[in-house]
Structures are given as C-alpha cells and as structure tokens.
Amino acid sequence: MTMRxxxxxxxxxxxxxxxxxxSAQTCSCASVPLLGSMQPAxxxxxxxxxxxxxxxxxxxxxxxxxxxxxxxxxxxxTATALVMEASRGVTDKWAVSALLSSVEHKRAIGGESIxxxxxxxxxxxxxxxxxxISLYSDSALSFGFGARVxxxxxxxxxxxxxxxxxxxxxxGANGAIAWTYWAKAMNDSGSAQIYTSxxxxxxxxxxxxxxxGDEATVSFGGSIQMRSPWGFAADISYRNANRDRRNNFxxxxxxxxxxxxxxxxxxxVSESLGxxxxxxxxxxxxxxxxxxxxxxxxxxxxxSYVIGSER
Amino acid sequence: MRxxxxxxxxxxxxxxxxxxxxxxxxxSPLLVTHAQTDGDAIRLPNPxxxxxxxxxxxxxxxxxxxxxxxxxxxxxTLSDFPARLRLINYWATWCVPCVRELPxxxxxxxxxxxxxxxxxxxxxxRTETQEISDFLSTLSMPPLDWYIDRSRQSGQAAxxxxxxxxxxxxxxxxxxxxxxxxxxxxxAEAIQLIESLxxxx
Numbered sequence: 458m459t460m461r462x463x464x465x466x467x468x469x470x471x472x473x474x475x476x477x478x479x480s481a482q483t484c485s486c487a488s489v490p491l492l493g494s495m496q497p498a499x500x501x502x503x504x505x506x507x508x509x510x511x512x513x514x515x516x517x518x519x520x521x522x523x524x525x526x527x528x529x530x531x532x533x534x535t536a537t538a539l540v541m542e543a544s545r546g547v548t549d550k551w552a553v554s555a556l557l558s559s560v561e562h563k564r565a566i567g568g569e570s571i572x573x574x575x576x577x578x579x580x581x582x583x584x585x586x587x588x589x590i591s592l593y594s595d596s597a598l599s600f601g602f603g604a605r606v607x608x609x610x611x612x613x614x615x616x617x618x619x620x621x622x623x624x625x626x627x628x629g630a631n632g633a634i635a636w637t638y639w640a641k642a643m644n645d646s647g648s649a650q651i652y653t654s655x656x657x658x659x660x661x662x663x664x665x666x667x668x669x670g671d672e673a674t675v676s677f678g679g680s681i682q683m684r685s686p687w688g689f690a691a692d693i694s695y696r697n698a699n700r701d702r703r704n705n706f707x708x709x710x711x712x713x714x715x716x717x718x719x720x721x722x723x724x725x726v727s728e729s730l731g732x733x734x735x736x737x738x739x740x741x742x743x744x745x746x747x748x749x750x751x752x753x754x755x756x757x758x759x760x761s762y763v764i765g766s767e768r
Numbered sequence: 769m770r771x772x773x774x775x776x777x778x779x780x781x782x783x784x785x786x787x788x789x790x791x792x793x794x795x796s797p798l799l800v801t802h803a804q805t806d807g808d809a810i811r812l813p814n815p816x817x818x819x820x821x822x823x824x825x826x827x828x829x830x831x832x833x834x835x836x837x838x839x840x841x842x843x844x845t846l847s848d849f850p851a852r853l854r855l856i857n858y859w860a861t862w863c864v865p866c867v868r869e870l871p872x873x874x875x876x877x878x879x880x881x882x883x884x885x886x887x888x889x890x891x892x893x894r895t896e897t898q899e900i901s902d903f904l905s906t907l908s909m910p911p912l913d914w915y916i917d918r919s920r921q922s923g924q925a926a927x928x929x930x931x932x933x934x935x936x937x938x939x940x941x942x943x944x945x946x947x948x949x950x951x952x953x954x955x956a957e958a959i960q961l962i963e964s965l966x967x968x969x
Contacts (some may be wrong), residue, residue, distance in 0.1 A: 592892065592931070593924055645894050646862035684864055 500546040500554070501589070501765070508542040508761035515753040523743045532566040534750055538577060550587060554601075556580040560609070560626045575626035576609030582634060590650065595642040597652075605632035611663045622667050622701070629663030648682040652692070670699030670712045678719070686725040693718055693740070700745055713744030715751070733759045812951035812958050820949035822936075822961055830856070831941025833922040835890050835915045838897050844915060846941055851886035853944075853966050854937040858928045860892045861903045865950035866932040871909035872953040876962070878910055884966060889914040892923055892931065936965055 500506045516534040519526045538561070544554040558577035564570065582603035590597045611629025613620050622628075640652035654676050660669040678692020693716065700712040721735020737755040744751060811819040831846050833856075846854060857873055859866035870889070877887040891914055893900050904914070917923060926935060935946045944965055951958060 592920055592928065644862075646860070648862070684862075 500544040500552040500584075500763075502546045502549040503765065504546040505764040506542070506544040506761065507764075508540075508759055510538075510540045510542075510757050510759040512538045512540060512755060512757040514538075514755040516750055518739070518742075518751050518753045519748060520742055520744050520751050521748050523741065526748065530566055533563060533570075535563045537561045537563075550585055552584045552586070554580070554582045554584060554603075556582075557608070562624050562626070564624065571615070571620075571624065573613050573620065573624050573626060575613070577626050578628055578632075579606045579608050580604070580634065581606060582636065584636075590640060590642050590647045595647070597638070597640040599636075599638040601634070601636035601638075603634050603636075605634060605658065605660075607631065607663070611665070619665065622663075622669070628660065628669055629665075630661040630668065632658050632660045634658050643679075648684075649679070650681075651677075651679045653677045666704045668702040670701050672696060672698045676719070688723040688725070689721070690723075690735075691718070691720040710744075710746045710749050713742065713749065713751075715739065716741040721757075729763045729765075731761045733761070735759075810957065810961055812947060812953075812961065813955045814950050814952060820947045820951050822945050822947050824945040825943055828927070828943045829941050830926055830935065830937055830943055833925050835888075835917040835922045838891070838900070838914055838916045846888065846937065849886040849888055850939070851882060852884050852939050853962065854886045854888055855962075856926070856935040856937060857887065857889045858892060858923055858926075858931055858933045858935075859889060860931055861895070861900055862893070863931040867907065869932060869950040869953065870904075870907060870912065872951075872955075872958075874909045874912035876953040876958070877912060879959075880962070885962060887912070890922060891916045892918075892920050892928075894918050936961075938965075 514536040516536060517528070517532070519528040539559045541557045542554060544552055546552045557579050559575070560577035561572065561574035563572050580603060582601045584599050584601040586597065586599040588594055588596055588598040605628070607627040607629045609625075609627030611622070611625045611627045613625055634656065636654070636656040638652065638654040640650045643649040643651060654674075656672075656674050658672045660671055662668045674694055674696045676692045676694035678690060680688065680690035682688040696715045696717070698712045698715075700707040700709075702708060716739070718738045718740050719735065720738075721733055723731050723733035725731045735757050737752070739752060739754070742751060810822040812822065813819055833846055835844055836842060837844060846856070855873075855876075857869075859870065861867065873887060873889065876885075879885075889912055891900055893916065897916065900914075900916070904912075926933075928935075930948055932950055933946060933948055934951065936944045938944055
C-alpha cells in the first residue's frame with residue numbers, strides 16, 4: 458500500500474499542480490525546452506498521468522549582454538509547441554515519463570516570412586522518488602535520469618539550403634538528462650509547499666555536427682492548493698546554457714544566463730482533471746557575445762488527467 | 769519548403785522511443801477500462817458525484833490501534849469501544865470532503881445503539897483540541913464523539929493513505945472493509961451496507 462498525498466481532498470488520484478517552467482530560448486535553440494513542461498511530482502504506483510500543454514514563446518527581445526537593444530524592425534519570432542506527456546507509476550518509488558512534442562517556428566521581417574513545423578524532440582525519463590508528501594511525511598524528494606530523443610526533422614531546407622538550427626522542429630541530436638526535485642509541506646494538510654528543482658542536459662551532435670550547448674537549470678518556488686478548486690504556483694528559475702558548437706567550434710552569440718519568473722494557476726475540474734495556465738517573464742539576462750534574440754515572454758495552457766486505482 | 773534528399777536512416781533510439789510512447793498511449797485505454805470495471809462493488813452515494821466504493825476486507829486486526837480522548841489525552845484502543853460493528857472514520861478539519869461527510873456520520877451514530885454500531889471518529893489534526901472543537905461547533909450536525917491521533921500512528925498502523933478513510937471493523941477488531949473518500953452515511957446504500965455487516969440480531 459502506498460502513502461498518498463495529504464491534499465485537502467479525498468484523493469483517489471492525485472493531480473499535481475501544473476508545471477511552470479518554460480525556459481527562455483536562445484536564438485539557436487531549435488526545440489521548445491521540453492523538460493520544463495514535465496510535471497515535477499512523480500506519478501505514484503498504479504497511476505497514470507497524462508498532460509497536454511500548448512506553449513507559446515515570443516522570442517523578440519534583442520539583447521546585448523544584459524542590456525536590451527531597441528529593435529524597430531517589427532520582426533516576428535515565435536515558437537509554439539504542443540507537448541504531450543504520459544507518465545506511469547511503476548512502483549511506489551519508480552515512475553517513467555515520456556514527453557512528445559510538435560513544434561512550429563515563425564519568423565517574419567518586412568515582406569519576408571518563413572514558417573516551419575513538425576515533430577520535435579521527445580524525452581524519456583525514469584524517476585525515483587524515495588520520499589513523497591503524505592499524511593506521514595512533510596517532504597518529497599525525486600531524482601530523474603533519461604534521454605532526449607530527436608524524433609522530428611533537423612534537415613528542413615528551402616531552395617536547397619538547410620535552414621538554421623533554430624528553425625528546425627527537432628534538435629536532431631540525442632541528449633542525456635539528469636533531474637532532481639525536492640518539496641516541503643508548509644502546513645498540516647500539505648496544501649502549501651515550497652519546492653526546488655534542478656536539471657542538467659548534455660547535448661550531442663546532430664547529423665550536421667551541430668551541438669546545442671549543455672544546459673543547467675535551478676528553480677525555487679512555492680505552490681498553494683486552495684480549499685476551492687484553485688491552485689497557484691510561482692517560482693524563480695535560473696538557467697545557464699553553454700555556447701552551441703559546430704564541428705567542435707563554438708558558435709558566437711549563443712548561450713548565456715537567464716533568470717526568469719514563472720507563475721501559474723490551475724483549476725481542478727474534478728479530482729482527476731485539471732486545467733492550468735501559466736507564464737514566464739524574464740527578470741535578468743546575461744547573454745554571451747554581442748547580440749542575441751531571446752524570449753520576451755512565454756505562456757502555456759495545459760490540461761492534465763490522472764487515472765489512479767481505487768483503493 | 770522541402771525536405772532534404774538523401775536522409776540518413778533513422779536511429780535505433782528513435783524507433784525505441786516511438787515504440788515506448790506508442791506502448792504507453794495504447795495501454796492507457798485498457799487501464800481506463802480496468803479502473804472503471806468494478807463488478808458488484810458497493811458504491812455509497814456522494815453529493816459530489818464521485819461515489820466511493822466499499823473495498824472488502826484487508827483482514828487486518830485493528831483492535832490495538834492507539835489514539836487519544838480529545839478532552840484529556842487518555843490513551844484508547846479500539847477494544848475500549850465494544851460493539852458488534854465499529855466504523856472508524858479518519859478525518860481532519862483541513863480535509864474538505866471529511867468535513868462534508870461528518871454530519872451524515874453523526875446522524876448514522878444516532879440511528880444505532882452503541883452495542884450495535886460504534887462510530888470512532890479519529891482526527892489526524894495536529895492543532896489544539898479547542899480549535900478543533902470550535903471548528904466542529906460551526907457545523908450543523910448532532911454532537912459526535914471524536915478522538916485524536918496527533919502522531920498519526922494509528923493511521924499508519926491502519927494503512928490510512930488518504931482522507932477521509934472509513935474502516936468497518938467487526939466485534940473482534942477484524943477489518944471487514946474500507947471506504948476511501950466522502951460518503952453519504954444516511955443513504956439507503958450505506959444503511960444497507962451497515963445492516964448486511966451487522967447481520968441478523
């Protein structure tokens with residue numbers, strides 16, 4: 458018998474709060490940052506968790522170092538993604554998660570425009586959760602490790618010329634992921650929690666010897682589930698990305714540091730079904746080299762569903 | 769837009785990933801079907817629409833679970849509540865469905881003499897007794913004797929994993945079955961369940 462969440466509901470299937478992170482994109486990042494769309498809490502034994510998230514990233518800020526440079530060209534740079542997650546609790550402590558993405562990029566300046574779309578990358582993650590917040594524990598701890606797998610195209614071309622990596626739907630490269638999550642209940646019911654998470658992604662080369670920079674993220678925040686169906690969460694996340702490389706040579710104007718505010722809410726339609734909305738807003742950036750386009754803001758809407766065995 | 773000709777063969781990892789995703793997605797309807805198929809399970813009505821199921825016996829003996837008198841912290845066990853049938857209800861003031869079912873539980877308590885059915889309502893709150901009493905006084909319901917387990921040891925011993933949980937126990941302390949979630953204890957289904965577990969006089 459597992460210990461289950463002590464949220465203020467008769468929980469037969471626990472519905473976690475929506476994920477908040479949608480890390481800022483560098484101008485060279487082909488895919489939407491999938492890991493940020495994954496639910497932080499680990500699915501419990503005999504449970505299934507499904508979520509579909511629509512993400513929109515506005516990538517219009519032109520930044521030199523930590524300064525925003527005025528851009529009056531009226532250009533449009535967006536990335537949208539549909540991210541689907543399925544997670545299965547294998548045992549009380551182990552769960553597996555799979556994320557699948559479909560990505561669309563738009564770029565327009567003056568009369569010129571380009572739009573690409575297709576299947577993006579996928580993430581496969583094994584999660585180990587030695588502790589969960591329950592009636593008998595006020596903290597949760599999870600570790601995850603897995604792989605990012607390129608399912609989509611990384612060789613889209615126009616007029617016989619390959620498009621740049623940031624217009625491909627997939628990175629085209631495998632990656633290794635390590636992830637950890639810790640949360641502590643701040644009240645008797647566990648409805649108020651603080652949490653922190655960290656992740657590291659090491660990226661490989663794609664078929665054209667392009668390698669996205671390795672990434673590390675750390676976030677810290679809190680969430681509260683009201684006695685009503687409403688839940689709120691907010692955190693601050695720091696992300697560091699190395700410069701991208703081609704043929705082992707660093708690509709200028711890629712990589713840097715980002716500090717973002719993520720905030721969102723969720724409405725529980727039922728004990729199993731939730732809808733959520735959240736946004737990411739940059740607080741501070743320090744990007745490598747002379748000039749980079751980066752995320753102005755991002756928002757996401759999600760629907761999540763838990764299927765749990767009745768006990 | 770066209771795709772570049774002469775693509776490399778897809779990687780093995782790609783096939784594995786697609787296979788795993790397909791397996792997860794294709795297995796989910798089977799699981800949904802399985803979760804919804806509960807045969808002749810006894811469901812007790814719930815005003816919220818999610819009727820909890822009476823899960824028959826785990827056959828644990830709960831006669832020695834320890835909890836405390838709410839007023840003076842006297843140590844109690846289930847053997848202090850002799851009856852043909854006992855209904856242990858785990859609840860807390862912060863648990864909305866628990867609070868919702870308490871009135872019907874207290875009215876069920878009124879319906880049966882103590883030697884037939886004893887309701888042992890155990891709060892897992894960690895707050896002061898007075899605070900809990902004050903909270904209960906705001907509810908429109910007949911008085912209900914309640915007990916407390918701040919350490920939550922009895923809940924752990926009884927394998928209570930979510931609130932509310934109601935456990936039906938026979939005269940020897942043997943568990944007959946349990947219900948996860950809020951139930952309407954005044955409903956015909958609940959009375960029928962109690963009567964069937966009480967058996968003939």
